[in-house]
Amino acid sequence: DAGITQSPRYKITETGRQVTLMCHQTWSHSYMFWYRQDLGHGLRLIYYSAAADITDKGEVPDGYVVSRSKTENFPLTLESATRSQTSVYFCASSDGTGVFSPLHFGNGTRLTVT
Amino acid sequence: GENVEQHPSTLSVQEGDSAVIKCTYSDSASNYFPWYKQELGKGPQLIIDIRSNVGEKKDQRIAVTLNKTAKHFSLHITETQPEDSAVYFCAASKGGSTLGRLYFGRGTQLTVWP
Numbered sequence: 746d747a748g749i750t751q752s753p754r755y756k757i758t759e760t761g762r763q764v765t766l767m768c769h770q771t772w773s774h775s776y777m778f779w780y781r782q783d784l785g786h787g788l789r790l791i792y793y794s795a796a797a798d799i800t801d802k803g804e805v806p807d808g809y810v811v812s813r814s815k816t817e818n819f820p821l822t823l824e825s826a827t828r829s830q831t832s833v834y835f836c837a838s839s840d841g842t843g844v845f846s847p848l849h850f851g852n853g854t855r856l857t858v859t
Numbered sequence: 860g861e862n863v864e865q866h867p868s869t870l871s872v873q874e875g876d877s878a879v880i881k882c883t884y885s886d887s888a889s890n891y892f893p894w895y896k897q898e899l900g901k902g903p904q905l906i907i908d909i910r911s912n913v914g915e916k917k918d919q920r921i922a923v924t925l926n927k928t929a930k931h932f933s934l935h936i937t938e939t940q941p942e943d944s945a946v947y948f949c950a951a952s953k954g955g956s957t958l959g960r961l962y963f964g965r966g967t968q969l970t971v972w973p
Contacts, residue, residue, distance in 0.1 A: 787963040835902050845891045850902030
């Protein structure tokens with residue numbers, strides 16, 4: 746049961762560089778999400794996707810780009826990384842079969858922008 | 860958007876005692892209130908949830924109560940054990956077309972001392 750996996754687990758990059766965080770799920774869930782977790786802010790939604798080729802912005806989308814060409818993958822790209830994007834990033838998925846389908850989270854990617 | 864406040868930010872209890880975490884929300888249209896437990900180095904995991912048509916829900920040692928009039932909900936853990944030590948997050952959502960757009964509280968670090 747692979748579930749939902751994120752890679753890499755840790756990443757250090759420099760300001761201005763492009764970096765992509767990967768997310769892969771094996772459940773064929775329709776919905777996928779990206780959250781960032783910062784001390785004092787809890788979890789905030791960056792982007793989400795209801796199906797392949799359908800994405801929408803969350804609370805804090807600026808500086809991020811997503812794509813969903815395949816149901817199982819939902820990469821998050823920081824086009825030009827800034828120090829304020831230093832955070833722990835969590836990918837999540839949901840089957841969406843019910844109005845209140847629970848989210849299943851990956852174990853996160855800790856990103857440091859120097 | 861929704862604003863979820865969570866208290867306390869840290870909570871220390873002796874093994875066997877009860878722990879209570881409280882959350883308030885601002886949007887009266889919210890109708891789904893999950894609780895997540897996050898262990899060190901892992902993603903949040905759903906432990907219990909409650910819907911707006913229910914006032915209380917219990918699952919073994921954990922229970923959640925909801926007061927829609929006052930717009931607050933609480934997590935109760937009885938007979939705490941050291942393995943209950945983790946960060947707990949409350950969240951609120953309108954469900955339906957906004958599936959997965961959970962608004963999280965800032966988290967409570969629970970420590971259970973043996």
